[in-house]
Amino acid sequence: MRFCPLFLILSGIAFLQLEAASESLNIYWIDSEGGGSTLIVTPAGESVLIDSGNAGVRDPSRIRQALVDVAHLDHLDHCITTHFHSDHMGGAPELAALVPIHHLWDNGLPEKDPDGNPASNWPLVSKSYKALPVQERHQVHAGTVIPLKGSRLQLACVISRQQPWLQPTWGNRPRTDSNSKPPLKGPDGSDNANSSAWVLTWGPFRFYDGGDLTWNTETQLVSPVILVPEVDVYQVTHHGLDVSNHPWLLQALNPSVSVMNNGSTKGTAAEVIQTLRALPGLQAQYQVHKNLRADEAGNNCPDDHIANLPAQCAGHFIHCRVTDGGAVYGIEIPANGHKASYVTRQK
Numbered sequence: 001m002r003f004c005p006l007f008l009i010l011s012g013i014a015f016l017q018l019e020a021a022s023e024s025l026n027i028y029w030i031d032s033e034g035g036g037s038t039l040i041v042t043p044a045g046e047s048v049l050i051d052s053g054n055a056g057v058r059d060p061s062r063i064r065q066a067l068v069d070v071a072h073l074d075h076l077d078h079c080i081t082t083h084f085h086s087d088h089m090g091g092a093p094e095l096a097a098l099v100p101i102h103h104l105w106d107n108g109l110p111e112k113d114p115d116g117n118p119a120s121n122w123p124l125v126s127k128s129y130k131a132l133p134v135q136e137r138h139q140v141h142a143g144t145v146i147p148l149k150g151s152r153l154q155l156a157c158v159i160s161r162q163q164p165w166l167q168p169t170w171g172n173r174p175r176t177d178s179n180s181k182p183p184l185k186g187p188d189g190s191d192n193a194n195s196s197a198w199v200l201t202w203g204p205f206r207f208y209d210g211g212d213l214t215w216n217t218e219t220q221l222v223s224p225v226i227l228v229p230e231v232d233v234y235q236v237t238h239h240g241l242d243v244s245n246h247p248w249l250l251q252a253l254n255p256s257v258s259v260m261n262n263g264s265t266k267g268t269a270a271e272v273i274q275t276l277r278a279l280p281g282l283q284a285q286y287q288v289h290k291n292l293r294a295d296e297a298g299n300n301c302p303d304d305h306i307a308n309l310p311a312q313c314a315g316h317f318i319h320c321r322v323t324d325g326g327a328v329y330g331i332e333i334p335a336n337g338h339k340a341s342y343v344t345r346q347k
């Protein structure tokens with residue numbers, strides 16, 4: 001059988017279009033039981049882990065499982081440490097023993113305990129972090145863009161060490177209430193205040209991961225001008241604790257979907273739940289864990305939006321799959337069969 005060259009060219013183009021249409025951006029909220037461990041797999045198959053969970057075998061094993069068994073990748077291209085707390089960096093040494101890590105991004109390892117606690121085990125922790133067998137280390141600054149393949153894809157740092165990105169690629173927005181000052185809480189001397197925060201963009205789709213950035217520092221992103229874009233998916237900052245999640249920031253981000261990487265007794269603060277529920281555009285909330293504290297009544301999302309219901313859990317994850325060049329996305333919890341589709345808002 002003979003094919004004319006034109007047919008071969010046309011079928012080649014059709015195949016490429018089909019391939020482009022099947023491309024997806026994937027985000028996995030891996031259960032580190034109140035820690036941070038968010039895995040991003042880009043349409044080109046590159047991987048970025050934002051925070052590596054707690055020390056020990058449990059969290060690194062769960063990260064490896066998502067990366068290797070679910071996403072079918074054999075290494076981590078980028079690992080970002082938003083700040084130097086054990087629930088965000090503790091898993092890095094064990095993880096590096098399980099999968100090769102190419103690039104490590106952080107705020108620059110401090111010599112002394114980042115919370116100013118002289119009695120901490122910081123010398124041991126920092127020694128093992130310094131010894132991580134990665135290919136390259138990079139210090140993060142506001143405006144740092146992780147080099148990823150894909151012209152419509154961007155992962156950018158919007159704040160680091162309390163310095164916001166003053167000239168973001170999406171521009172800034174004036175506040176309509178520019179005479180008022182944001183409400184503040186007590187000062188935070190911990191390393192949470194230094195946390196880096198990130199905006200992931202693919203076409204029209206946007207996702208915000210603020211690590212554990214705390215209340216007063218969050219105001220730098222929204223006052224005197226708004227430096228963050230509107231987003232589709234909001235990772236509820238700091239596991240849903242009320243020392244974070246300033247309402248001005250959440251109103252500026254104006255998400256359609258929130259995902260909280262809480263623990264069964266960590267996060268899920270009533271004030272944060274109320275702030276989320278008051279957002280006019282929010283369509284759905286998800287939690288990695290059910291809040292099992294005494295205040296659980298009223299401070300949980302519906303059970304089918306929760307990946308792990310009991311306190312002793314198997315470490316189920318939440319998955320977001322963005323398709324059609326960023327136009328639509330689905331949230332699924334494979335463990336309970338929940339699936340829901342959302343349309344990316346035009347911003």
Ligand SMILES: [Zn+2]
Nearest residue numbers: 035036087212
């Ligand atoms: Zn944390």
